[in-house]
Amino acid sequence: MSAPASNAGYDEWLDALAAGEGFALACPDGHGSLPPRRVCPECGSTALSEEPLAETGTVETYSVVHVAGPRFADDTPYVNAVADFGPVRLTGVLRGAEPDVDAVAVGDRVAVGVEERATDGEPLVVFRPADGEQAVSRPADGE
Amino acid sequence: MTDVRVAGVGLTHFGSHPERTGRDLFATAALRAFDDAGVPREDVEELNYGNFMGALAEHQGHQAPLMAEAAGVDCPSTRYEEACASAGVAVREAVRTVRSGEADVVVAGGMERMTNLPTDEVTEGLAIAADDLFEVRAGVTFPGAYALMANAYFDAYGGERRDLAHIAAKNHANAVPNEYAQYRREVSVEEALDAPPVAEPLHLYDACPITDGASALVIVSEEYATEHDVDAPVAVTGTGQGTDRMALGDREHLARTPAADDAADAAYADAGVGPDDVDVAEVHDCFTIAEVLALESLDLFEPGEGIGAARNGVTTADGALPVNLSGGLKAKGHPVGATGGSQIAELTRLLRGDHPNSDRVPDAEVGVAHNAGGTVASAVVHVLEVAQ
């Protein structure tokens, strides 16, 4: 598969995330957003600066994806998650936990980095259970 | 301001018609709408046409003039694209155009051709309604996005898969008598629970099918209907639209849909009615959880209360507030760019009394239609009323 077309702003953001220097954009009022961005979508401020992401994020929701498009065909099943990293939430694939709804929970702590998609080797935002955290074999609550 | 009437509605069968071209599907719906309306094609002053993925499915951009030609109308034509809400915005613009006095007769609707593509390409095609950089590249699929919302909802308010399965069973039961529906067969709650997972917590019967189909409405001014003796007993009395941040992760709340809140508030205010006045609703249940979010945005249920509505029998066909008597996107089918027009066509038939499920709501006077795009970054709500 050919290299993806370049997307200025996003590509640099992904490179920074891969280097462990992930950031979000923030306006003076502290609204977070992701690049490329010229205006704070919350308040309209154009004074945006780069703020480092929190060391670890908190899973706010997740799903276990069994059916995906061609670009993720060999990645299934995988856990897709939205995690809060301070100024912004990030969306990515959670690795290092079984792709099982009971192996992950809202509130789990995760680190973020960049790895490769199994299907085609393209870069992928990946969460992994934060050090010292147990993210497997959790008993199902309810039911 | 001119009052707006639905003079006629036209639908194709919703289902798997991989060999049928988009132009043939839309022409079929449009001709049925003219026939239903008794309005001559020469009187049409504008065509508003909704379509989402025609460039992928048929390698066909610039579809509006093609569809005008196919429908046999000679007037300005425009394509509207707002993902799954494409036809909803096409109808809304028709309502606004007629109200403004710019035109007396506008055709609005839409078409989607999907089953001619392999399933994985449709999955990829639908995903582009999400943010490509920060969602699609991060593994978000269309069902996956709603699965994220479902889990966020369960976490915030409670609920379980069985509640969602009751929504699937309800909408499948409603589709049985609907001649236009893709799946005219009942699905039990247990069958829905046992189906294979797509994006957990959503399983196969939580998801709408892949569908080909078209919808068309003839929208006229009240004056035109009176002058030309057109029987148009249903009025569009309210329209509203809302927009939210594109990516789910950027929303204020992962288990609510503020764009639909805004659309509903505007539509109710426009019509001068409130949620308590609503007798029947067609809502955007692309996934079972989406019906829950829609009912809460329409203020028909409080946040956290919509999840039990089908299981408790409130929104079933014999309940106090029947929802998706057409079968919904879930069982009637979801030809993406046609859906918003189809909802209004079904609601019009329900209110006129000529829908196979009209006997479930014999006294209904106020109906509401809720059409959403993507993960509800776009939403359109219309209020329909039986005109006195």
Ligand SMILES: [Zn+2]
């Ligand atoms: Zn700001």
